[in-house]
Amino acid sequence: MICPARPSRSFRQLIDDSPALQAARREMFARYEHELAVVLTEETGAAPDAIEPFVVAVALVGVLRAGCERGTNHTNPAAAQAELSRCATRAFELLDNGLANYGR
Numbered sequence: 767m768i769c770p771a772r773p774s775r776s777f778r779q780l781i782d783d784s785p786a787l788q789a790a791r792r793e794m795f796a797r798y799e800h801e802l803a804v805v806l807t808e809e810t811g812a813a814p815d816a817i818e819p820f821v822v823a824v825a826l827v828g829v830l831r832a833g834c835e836r837g838t839n840h841t842n843p844a845a846a847q848a849e850l851s852r853c854a855t856r857a858f859e860l861l862d863n864g865l866a867n868y869g870r
Contacts, residue, residue, distance in 0.1 A: 778835075791834070791835075795827055795830075795831045798823075798830070799823045800823075802826065802827060803819045803820040803822075803823035803824075804819075806819035806822055806823055826861075829854055829858060829861070833850050833854055836853065
């Protein structure tokens with residue numbers, strides 16, 4: 767299962783209404799996290815048991831996951847894409863600046 771570039775409301779609703787599809791979506795993102803952590807470990811030379819590559823992978827994949835799960839209520843594809851892009855930018859800003867000031 768792949769999250770479409772612009773998940774429609776009906777697509778999101780289909781998944782939200784199905785425990786099996788929700789589980790498949792969680793498994794898909796868990797695979798992404800694992801595979802990205804493996805790549806990050808190799809590329810950074812981190813120790814195989816280092817936590818940092820996995821934490822970074824989870825954070826980065828979380829941006830993708832949030833976009834797929836949050837979606838948008840726009841029916842106009844350009845407006846939907848713009849909103850998802852703004853949300854992704856904000857998510858990356860949170861990661862870039864750290865979470866120390868989150869909620870303040």
